[in-house]
Amino acid sequence: MRYTVPDPEDAQDVQATRRRWFALAALVLPVLLVSMDLSVLYLAVPHISADLTPSSSQMLWILDIYGFVLAGLLIVMGSLGDRIGRRRLLLAGASLFGVASLLAAFAPSPEFLIAARALMGVGGATLMPSTLALIRNVFHDPEERTRAIGLWTAAFAGGGVLGPVVGGVLLSYFDWGSVFLINVPVIVILLAIAPKLVPEHRNDEQGGFDLLGAALSLAAVLAFVYALKKGAEAGIWSATSGSFLLLSLILSLGFLVQQRSARQPLIDFTLFRRRKFVAGILAVTLGMLALTGPTMYLAQYLQLVLSMSPLAAALWMVPLTLASMAGAMVATIVVARWGLPRTLFVGFSLAAGGLTVTATTPPQDGLAVVLIGGSLLGAGVTTIMSLSTDVVVAAAPIERAGAASALSETGSELGAALGIALTGTLGTVIYRTSLSLPTELPEALQEAAAQTLGAAISVSDTLTGPAADALRLSARQAFTAGFTTAAAVGAIMMVVLALLVPWLMRPSPSKRELHSTVAIEATTKISAKE
Incomplete structure (x- = not known):
C-alpha cells in the first residue's frame, strides 16, 4: 500500500480558503442586522404608540430617522474606513450599533427613541461599506469575490423581509423593546470573532479627512431623502418636497465643485x-x-x-x-x-x-x-x-x-x-x-x-x-x-x-485587439486604394 505525503502548501491553501469563508460569515452578520432594522419596527408601531404616546410626527421620525442617517453617512463612512482602517471602523460602528440598540429598547420617551434610532443609523452607516470593502480585501480571486458578494446580497435581501417576521414573533411574547434587544447578542458575537477572522486594511498613503466635503455630502443626501419622503406623502411636486429637492440640488452642486478642488476628496471621480x-x-x-x-x-x-x-x-x-x-x-x-x-x-x-x-x-x-x-x-x-x-x-x-x-x-x-x-x-x-x-x-x-x-x-x-x-x-x-x-x-x-x-x-477590447483592428482597417483601406 502506498501512502501519499500531504503537500504542506495544499494544506495551507485549504486553511486559507476556510479562513476567507469564515470571515465572510462574520461580515454577513452586520449586513443582516442593518437590513432587518429598516423594517423590523413596522409591526411594533401600535405597541410603541400605546406605551410612549408619540405624536404622528414623532412616530414618523421614529420610523424614518434610522434610514435617513444611514443613507446620509454612507459616503462619509466609506471614505473614513479607507483612511483609519475598515475593520477598525466596522468594530467601532458595531459597538455603537449595539449600544444604541440597548438605548432604544429601554427608551422612556419618543424623543429618546428618535435619538437612539439616529445613533443606530450612524452605526449602520459604518457597517455596510466596511463589510463590502473587506470582502474586496479578503477575496482576491474574481470568481470567489463574486460568490461572496452574492451571499452578501442574499443576506441584505433576506434581512429586509425577515425583519417583520422576526418582529411579529418577538412581539407575540415580549414587549416592543425586544425588536432592538435582538441586535445585542449578534453584535457581541461579531465583536468576538471579527478581530480573529477579518484582516485589517487601510490606505496609509491618504492624508487628512475632508470635513467640508463630508458635511456637504451629508446635507445633500439628507435633503434629497427627506424630499422624497415628503413626496411620497403629499406628492413629489408639493411645496415642501420641491423646496428640499432644490436645496439638495444646490448642495450637490456645491459638493461637486468642492470635490474638484479638495486635496483628499471623498469620491474618486475618475471612477x-x-x-x-x-x-x-x-x-x-x-x-x-x-x-x-x-x-x-x-x-x-x-x-x-x-x-x-x-x-x-x-x-x-x-x-x-x-x-x-x-x-x-x-x-x-x-x-x-x-x-x-x-x-x-x-x-x-x-x-x-x-x-x-x-x-x-x-x-x-x-x-x-x-x-x-x-x-x-x-x-x-x-x-x-x-x-x-x-x-x-x-x-x-x-x-x-x-x-x-x-x-x-x-x-x-x-x-x-x-x-x-x-x-x-x-x-x-x-x-x-x-x-x-x-x-x-x-x-x-x-x-x-x-x-x-x-x-x-x-x-x-x-x-x-x-x-x-x-x-x-x-x-x-x-x-x-x-x-x-x-x-x-x-x-x-x-x-x-x-x-x-x-x-x-460588454467587455472592452484589449489593447492588442484594438491595435489588430486598427491594422486590419488600415490594410483594408490600402487594398481598396490599390
Whole structure:
C-alpha cells in the first residue's frame, strides 16, 4: 500500500480558503442586522404608540430617522474606513450599533427613541461599506469575490423581509423593546470573532479627512431623502418636497465643485470614466427603485385588500425572500458560464416578467398572482444587485474600496427612497382619480377616504349596509389600479434597462485587439486604394 505525503502548501491553501469563508460569515452578520432594522419596527408601531404616546410626527421620525442617517453617512463612512482602517471602523460602528440598540429598547420617551434610532443609523452607516470593502480585501480571486458578494446580497435581501417576521414573533411574547434587544447578542458575537477572522486594511498613503466635503455630502443626501419622503406623502411636486429637492440640488452642486478642488476628496471621480462602474451604479440604483415601490404596495395589498394580519402578511412574503436570496446566489454560478452581460439581461428580464405578472393583479383573490410576480421580481433584482455591486467594488483600486462600496450602497438607498416616492405618488394619483365614493357620505368622510386605502377602510367601518360594502370595494379596486399601473411602468423601465445595462457591461477590447483592428482597417483601406 502506498501512502501519499500531504503537500504542506495544499494544506495551507485549504486553511486559507476556510479562513476567507469564515470571515465572510462574520461580515454577513452586520449586513443582516442593518437590513432587518429598516423594517423590523413596522409591526411594533401600535405597541410603541400605546406605551410612549408619540405624536404622528414623532412616530414618523421614529420610523424614518434610522434610514435617513444611514443613507446620509454612507459616503462619509466609506471614505473614513479607507483612511483609519475598515475593520477598525466596522468594530467601532458595531459597538455603537449595539449600544444604541440597548438605548432604544429601554427608551422612556419618543424623543429618546428618535435619538437612539439616529445613533443606530450612524452605526449602520459604518457597517455596510466596511463589510463590502473587506470582502474586496479578503477575496482576491474574481470568481470567489463574486460568490461572496452574492451571499452578501442574499443576506441584505433576506434581512429586509425577515425583519417583520422576526418582529411579529418577538412581539407575540415580549414587549416592543425586544425588536432592538435582538441586535445585542449578534453584535457581541461579531465583536468576538471579527478581530480573529477579518484582516485589517487601510490606505496609509491618504492624508487628512475632508470635513467640508463630508458635511456637504451629508446635507445633500439628507435633503434629497427627506424630499422624497415628503413626496411620497403629499406628492413629489408639493411645496415642501420641491423646496428640499432644490436645496439638495444646490448642495450637490456645491459638493461637486468642492470635490474638484479638495486635496483628499471623498469620491474618486475618475471612477466615473469607467463604463462598467457607471453601469453598475445605474443598475443598483434603478434595481432598488423597481423593487421597493411594488414591495411596499404588496405588503399593503396583503393586509388591506386580502384582509391579512400583519404577521400573516409577513409570513406570506417569506417565499419572496427565498426567491430573492436564491437569485443572488444562483447568479454568481450562472455568470461564470454565461458571462456578465447575458446574466444581467436574464436578471432584468426576470424583473420585467415579475412586474408584468404583478400588473395583472385583480382587486380580489390575487394572492397567487402577487406571490408569483413578487418572486420573479425579487430573483431578478437580486441577480442585478449582486453582479452590479461586484462590478462597482472591483472597479475601484483596493485602497479606495470603501468609498466605492459606499457609492454603491448610497445608490441603493436613494433608489429605494425614490421608488417609494415615485410609486407612492403615482399610486396615490390613480387611487384618488379612480375612487368612487357613495353620494350620501359626508364631505369630511369623503376627504378622509380619498387619502389612502387604509383611511377608506376605516371610514367604511363606521358605515353600515350597502354604503360600507360599496366604499370598501371601490377603494380596493382603486388601490389595485394604482398598484398595477406602477408595476406596469416598472416593467417598461426594466425592459429598457435589460437592453442598456448589458450593452454598457460588454467587455472592452484589449489593447492588442484594438491595435489588430486598427491594422486590419488600415490594410483594408490600402487594398481598396490599390
